[in-house]
Amino acid sequence: MNAKPNHRNTSEPEHKDKSAQSILYELQEEGVKRPRLWRQMVPWLVTTAILWWIFREINFKEFLDTLSGARLSLLLPAMFGFTVVFTVFDILSFGICYRWFVVPELTMREMLNARLGCYLFQALYTPLEPLGHFAYFLRHKGAPITWTLSADLFALLNDIFVVNAVMTVTIILNTAFNFAPELESFWLFPLVFPWLIAYVHFRYWFSDSKDRYGLRFSRHPALRSSQLGKVHHYLKVYAARLAVALAGIAAHAAALMAFGIEVPFPVVIVVAPLILGGAFLPISGGGFGGPQLVALILLPYVEGNEALLAAYSMSFSACFTLSRSLIGAIFLPGYLRDLRDAVPRITTDPITGDPL
16 A cells, blocks of 8 residues: 655654744744734724714614614524524635645544634634634644635635625616616626626636736736636535625615614615625724724615614624624634644645645
């Protein structure tokens, strides 16, 4: 029987310093810079400014009364249920990309620890989450940071394509049947740009263009997922991200009903993914700020009742942040255990067999 090929550099020590400072130093050696403290504070400062601006003329007692008057039997299952769906399909998109494009032998336990163990970072300060992924696969699997980056980018790209497609189809149907006259067809114009990106992307990677033009670009390790990605990879990740988008739309529709806010369903379809995406914007701290800013689009549907709109958007942010934080707290110990002892760096690509 042939021995299993050794894909790791055995000359490196099996055990390294496990402190957070040493892990950050390893990332810096790989070219990843930790966000400066002032940059980590910016989202919180911007979020504070956004919330102050929104609440400056809101009667806080009216806000609390509006919250307490919501149909919690509808609101809470919708919001927390969405997080469950979000988590499951997060694993079936981002998590599975790590197995496809980083380390094929990744177990489900490792996949859960790698992805969900970073949910606390994601909830509190989104830019820290990819650093957690980089550290996990670098130390626990010896994989280059660029491979992990490429896996994340693959899922994110499909996420963008999903949201763009959902919004495009909704606006086209609304233009044809006029369900919500206020949702003007003008918004189709900015949606053309992501479609052009999709066309160029697939035209380049699924033709001989990648072997003829921009070779330094096409062979960059950060684009590993595009190099290795097949049609079935795109279809599976696209389906998983579409499930997240549809679950988000359903959850927001239920939340609006819970607060008695009547919004035409085509508008909900367009706004819900934007509010969800707002939780991950660089201006959002702890999942707050961005969603509240985006939710102002719905102001005409609450007849100017800013307390009602704030209660709706704050309930989404609070539930989404709390539930992700709880999931992160559950999986963080497993993540840290896997991170504790560094393994040697991979020296042979486990997918292509090429030496590194």
